[in-house]
Amino acid sequence: MTGPKTSGDKVPIQPFFDDLKKHLKTTTIGSLKANKTPKQVHAVADTAMDAFATSAAGLEKLVPPEKPLACKKGCAHCCHLAVMTDGATVLRIAEHVRTSMNQAERMLLDMRLIVYEDKVEKMTQSQRSMARIPCPLLVDGACSVHEVRPLICRAFNSYDAEICDQKIRGGGSTSEIPSWNVPWLLGLALDAGLKEALVESGYKDGDIELGLALKQALDHPHADERWLAGDRIFSRTAWKARKP
Numbered sequence: 001m002t003g004p005k006t007s008g009d010k011v012p013i014q015p016f017f018d019d020l021k022k023h024l025k026t027t028t029i030g031s032l033k034a035n036k037t038p039k040q041v042h043a044v045a046d047t048a049m050d051a052f053a054t055s056a057a058g059l060e061k062l063v064p065p066e067k068p069l070a071c072k073k074g075c076a077h078c079c080h081l082a083v084m085t086d087g088a089t090v091l092r093i094a095e096h097v098r099t100s101m102n103q104a105e106r107m108l109l110d111m112r113l114i115v116y117e118d119k120v121e122k123m124t125q126s127q128r129s130m131a132r133i134p135c136p137l138l139v140d141g142a143c144s145v146h147e148v149r150p151l152i153c154r155a156f157n158s159y160d161a162e163i164c165d166q167k168i169r170g171g172g173s174t175s176e177i178p179s180w181n182v183p184w185l186l187g188l189a190l191d192a193g194l195k196e197a198l199v200e201s202g203y204k205d206g207d208i209e210l211g212l213a214l215k216q217a218l219d220h221p222h223a224d225e226r227w228l229a230g231d232r233i234f235s236r237t238a239w240k241a242r243k244p
């Protein structure tokens with residue numbers, strides 16, 4: 001996903017995002033240093049997701065959207081774009097999948113992940129960014145892991161679903177979608193803070209592709225422990241390292 005068009009700030013909010021990024025980075029590094037366990041990795045991802053929810057709610061009062069957003073359950077144009085995320089978030093989503101889905105839901109997800117990997121694995125980054133492929137976590141037009149969806153999915157928003165349809169389904173640029181800048185800037189700040197903290201803590205996955213990485217996390221027994229031990233289980237899913 002790349003950012004939609006955002007309107008100008010009425011109040012200067014960038015310093016707040018810079019501080020938030022710095023704060024998340026510092027606390028994440030501290031958390032992972034103190035305790036290298038799967039539970040801690042999941043907690044690190046949860047902290048970033050909670051920071052998004054809390055900050056978005058506070059900022060909505062300060063810098064409200066110009067008009068109601070078009071985003072609602074069942075509208076999933078943006079869930080056909082590539083989602084780039086990080087290792088902690090993928091491991092958190094994998095844990096959610098393991099603990100919340102029943103056998104039938106899990107079987108269907110596994111099948112969607114196989115089909116997705118088959119389609120996407122050989123693509124270059126630019127081919128994937130132009131392709132419109134449903135996220136394997138999309139079920140009946142809704143996100144099946146809504147509580148733990150990546151920051152970038154939380155950030156994406158639009159004032160106009162018809163423009164999303166034209167630009168996303170039609171293969172156009174998402175930068176032309178009119179949107180509320182607050183969630184977008186917030187998501188970018190927290191995403192960067194979390195990723196920088198993971199790199200500084202020794203987990204150098206880079207930007208990893210959600211669908212491909214989730215398959216790796218679910219396929220690997222003890223994926224969390226292996227990732228914590230430095231096993232680069234997501235190496236095939238980071239665009240920069242990939243050689244399709």
Ligand code: SF4
Pocket residue numbers: 078079080083135136137138139142143144145146149150153
């Ligand atoms: S994780 Fe959820 S919100 Fe994000 S693209 Fe996939 S289905 Fe959509």
